[in-house]
Amino acid sequence: MDFESANPSVVKSIKQRDLLNTWLRLYVREQRMPGVEEYQPERLADELLDLVYYTVDTTRLPPLLTIQSDGTRMSSAYGHTGKGRYLDEYLGPRLIPIVMPVYYECIQRGLPVYTISDIDDIYGRIVAYERLLMPFSGGRNVTHVIGSLKTISEDGGFEIRNLMRGNDALPTAKLRAVIDRDLCHRSPGRIAAGDAIEFS
Template identity: 50%
Template sequence: MSAKRDILPDETAPFLGASIEVVRAIQQRDLLNRWLSLYTPLQHAPPFEEFRLECNETDCAAAVFYTVKIENGRQRIMIDNGGTRLAKAYGAIGIGRELSEYLGPRLAPVIMPLYEECIRRGLPVYTVSRLHDRDKRKVDLERLLLPFSDGQRITRIFASFETISPDGHFEIEKLMRERLPIDVVRAVIDKKLYFTPPPRISPRDKIEFE
C-alpha cells in the first residue's frame, strides 16, 4: 500500500504503515537506520542517551529536540533545542516553549497529531508536507520524528526537517506561517523494523573483473 495521498488540513487522515523506503532524504534515512540499530535488540523505542547524534552545522540547523512531560495528568511536549533554520520557517525561536503553544491555534490542529501519533505508537513518523513560500513557489517539508523512551513511556522526540523546492531557490522566512501545509505523505514506520548494515566485502573474498 502506498503511503502517498493528499491530506487536507481539516481532515482526520489515517497514518499509513510504511518501511524505511518511504523516506526520501539520505540524511534522514541514515538517522532512521541509526534509530533502528538501537530499536532492534530492544523491540521498543530506545533510550535517548544511546542515540549520540553527530551532525554538521547545516544538519543541526534543521533538527529539533523535544522532551515529553506528564504534568497533572496532561501530556506536554516541550521544545528543548531548535535549529536556526526551522526558527526562520516559523518566524520565532521556540526553545523552552510548549510545542502546541508555539505552533498556535492555526497550526496546532494540523501538526500536533503527528507528534501525538509518534508518542502513541512509540515508532517513527514520517511526513512530506506541501507548502508555498511568499512568492507562491512550491516547497516540500520532509519531517522525520524519532521517539525515545525510558523503557516505560516516550520521554524524548528528535525531529529532522528537510526542505526542497522544484524551483531550487525559495524563501524560508516564515514559510510555515504563509499557508496551512498539506500532507502528501503521512506514514508511521512500522514495517521492516530491523537494522541491516550495508554489505561489506571481506578482505578474504576474491574480486574478479570481466
Template identity: 65%
Template sequence: MARALHFESANSSVVKSIRQRDFLNTWLRLYARSQTIPRMDEFQPERIEEDLPDTVFLSVDAAAQPQRLTIESDGTRMATAYGHSGKGRLLDDYLGPRLAPVVMPVYHECIARRLPAYTITDIDDIYGHVVAYEVSGKLRPFTRRGSMA
C-alpha cells in the same frame, strides 16, 4: 475544516533523503536490540552535526491528556522561520492556532505508536502542480532513563 490524517506503517525506503534514511536506520537498529525506544544518548548517526540547526528536541508530559510537548532546544532554523526561539514553550502554543491542529496529530501519533513518524503532504507549487513535500523522518522518539523524551 480539518482533514483527517491517514497513518500507515512503512519501511525506511519511503524516506527520500539519504541522511534522514541513515538517521532512521540508526534508530531502527537501536530499537531492534531490545524492542524498546532507544535512549537519546545512544543515537549517534554519522554527520548528525549537519542536522543540528534543523533539530528541535522536545520533552513529553505523558501524564497530561493529550500529552504536552515542551520545546527543549533552540532549533536555529525553526527560530529563524518563526522569528523567535521556542525554548521552554509548549509546542502547540509555539505553532499557534492555525498550524497546531495540522501538525500536532503527527507528534501525538509518534508518541502513541512509540515509533518514528514521517510525513508527506501534497501541496500546489506556484504553477498549480501538485508536489509531494516530505518531512523526512524527523520525528523519532527517545527515552531519558526510561521515560519518553
C-alpha cells in the same frame, strides 16, 4: 487523521534515512525505544540545524511537548525561536490541528513517523516539508522526541523565513506514515539466502 503503514524506505532524504537507521539499530538491539542519550548518529553536528529536540510529558492528556532546541531552521520557518515553549503554544491555533496529531501518533505508537507536506513560500514557490519524528524512552513511556525537518523545492531556491506563517494557505499533506514494518537495518550486499542477518 489517517496514517499509512510503511517501512523505512518511505523516507526520501538520504540524511534523514541515516538518522532513522541509527534509531533502528538501537531499537533492534533491545526491541524497544532507545534512550535519547544512546542516540549518537555519525555527523550529528552537520544535521543540528535541521533537528529539533523535545521533552515529552505523558502524564498530561494530550501529551505536552516542550521545545529544547534553539537557532534551528524551524525557527526561521516559523519566524522566531521556540526554545523552552510548549509546542502547541508555539504553533498557534491555525497549525495545531495539522501538526500536533503527527507528534501524538509518534508518542502513542512509540515508533517513527514520517510526513511530507507542500507549502508555498512568500513568492508562491512550492516547498516540500519533510518531517521525520523519532521517539525515545527511559522506560515504558516516551520521554523525548527528536524531529528532523527538511525543506526542498523543485524550483531550486526558496524563502524559508516565515515559511509556515507567511501566507494564508495552510500546508497540504502529501504523505503521513508510521514506520512500523521491516524495523531492521541490514548491511547492503551482505546477506545471502540462509545467512544470518547482520546489523551495521
